[in-house]
Amino acid sequence: MNSLYIIRYDKIGLKGQNRSMFERRLCKNIKGQAPKEASCNIIRIQGRVLVEVDSEFEEEIEDALRRTPGIHSFSKATTVGKDIEALKEAGLKELQKNWDGKSPIEFRVSAKRSDKEYPIKSSEINQAVGDHIFQHYGNEFLKVNLKKPQLEIGLEIHYQRAMVHSKIERSLGGLPVGTAGDVLCLLSGGIDSPVAAFQMLRRGCRVHFIFFENRVFLGRAAYEKVLRLAKTLSKFQGFCILNVVPFTDIQVAIRDECRERNRVILYRRYMYRIAERLLNEKGYHGLINGECLGQVASQTLENMKVVNDVVECPVYRPLISMDKNDIVNIAKKIDTFDISSEDAPDCCSVFMPSRPATKAKTEFLLDDETRLDSEALIEKAISEMEVIKI
């Protein structure tokens, strides 16, 4: 037996000529998220996507629909005949499925017609189905409530078929991954950067990752965290690439040669330079980070500017104005919070300045950098980069 799902999408209807591309991408993404062994039939009809799947895989497909960006909501539905008698009977059956027949319930019927040639108006369909239900059960327990019904019986009448459902589940919304191009996110293992990545992939980006690792001093605890974070985020976007750049040499050089209070800014300038090279090589469209204004010393307006100055590519900061609580809530919702919160050493004592600059000056940063063999350091880091397909 097959189960049927009606998928509603967000905003895509507004995209004019791009619409077909968006819809095709959404279908492809749903197919990609669905369990491999489920033979999943995806049908595009006007304004909707339908998914037919073997009932055995209901749980898996619902889980997939919950984590596919671009889906606004979905409903498990049943195909019914299009004539009004069949709709009336379908409405009654849907009520029976959701009601014990003996306790009070408030309901409504909501018909939608995308088949504009259908001879009966939506409001008339609602009326007819409602009347049929009352004829059957009387009004002892049943009451219509148009504003806040306990049960909403939905009827959709399309050119190809009519369907009935009674539960609309909200999904992620946003746009299908792959419609907005590829970006590169600086992933640290903290709480913020995975949320930043999620925000961008929900707007249609495919997000790849770059992680700067000081393995020699800090071991692999952070690496393991980042690997798990990238895997967790890939639940929403299918595949992506995690690039792990060895960063010990650069950190040691900065630590040894440069002004102590500028260290963190300098680390970040080198991270950006390396990330931009990778971005250019791969043709990605921008860098993403989890910066949030004023959160730490490196995230002041002045410091974000002097870091940003070293690259030409766009840098997107989806969390820049958000409150930490809201970031944490999203992190919990997307299952990255617990991983991010795990203890991993940051070894402040060796590399962190005792008093980091909050308004680093470009002239001093440039002066610091003259003491480093920047090109050689960057080249070496990139050549030793580990590329992991997630």
Place this chain on the structure above:
Amino acid sequence: MPSCELYLDHAATSPMRRSVAEKLCHYLLEYPFNSETVYEWGLISKRVLAEARTEILKKLNWNADLLFTSGGTESNNLAIHALKGKNKGVIWVSQTAHPSLIKPIKKLEDEGWQILDLPIASTGCVDLEAIKDFPEPNLVAIEWVNSEVGFIQPISTLSSWLKETYPSSKIVIDAVQGVGKIEMPAWKNVDAFSFSAHKFGGPIGTGGLAFRPPKQLNPLQLGGGQESGWRSGTIALANILCMKDALLESYKQANVATETYQVEGLFVRKEGVEYSSYLGLIDTRPVDGEVLLHQLEAKGIAMGLGSACQASRKKPSLTLQLLGFQGSEARQTLRMSWSPFTDMKEIEATIQTFKQLHQESSRYFK
């Protein structure tokens, strides 16, 4: 997984050698039965279990009971629970012991017991003079081989004195870091000691409690009544047989490998104290122990931070504080631990590597 070229963290867990792992596999296939059943396969399993128990008891130099458990933590908890007695009284506990000995006792404080920390001499060991003024205890709990520094507590002296002075007091020993490596003394005045198979190359999740049971049955977990009612739960026969093999092999090798490792000045050692030949604390000041740990890791060498169970970064160990590592200095240590099977030449090479890394890293910590 990247290969670990040299493993020097045997106090955390001592990896099972292939020969032992193959025996475990053999036992799992040979004795897949419940030793409490009454058909022949069950009866044979029961006999094999009894034989293993006898062999282990002999090797442990213990003439009372032996309960099989899931390991050191369970054994310590069970021993405290069983031996503390009914009437709320006094318990003496070693401050340098493993949390699985300290925490269950500290919890009793909330229930109205009086808990006294054993006084510690400057060596880290219990101060036998200072305890003479303590009130009579119901129970004394102390480790044998200290898991962080490796000093050996004077168990025989302490337990003899205790039984002479307070004949009805009980004494529980956490022997996890000693069993399988150091020959067991005949502890005539000890009431219970715990051990764990994975500290001497046996399977993780298996251990035991050598035990002189009190008359009143008072187990921690209830159920099918195995182990004379003291420890319900189906007997993990294959694990126990494997533990027995690991124990015998480890002791055999320990006796062959008479060449024990001592490096002048490398380990934190005090005069007049006995130390384990398998564990040493390295003073890495001023370098953060974890930085060195990762640098050694990059060279394929595994070494420990402190006792793995208390490797919380935020809380320096009391043992180390008592030995003169103040505040963050407690983090400036590493623990090197090995097994009777470790090649001493490899340790020698590691020491050289360590010294070099230590020297190179020192500049970051000035």
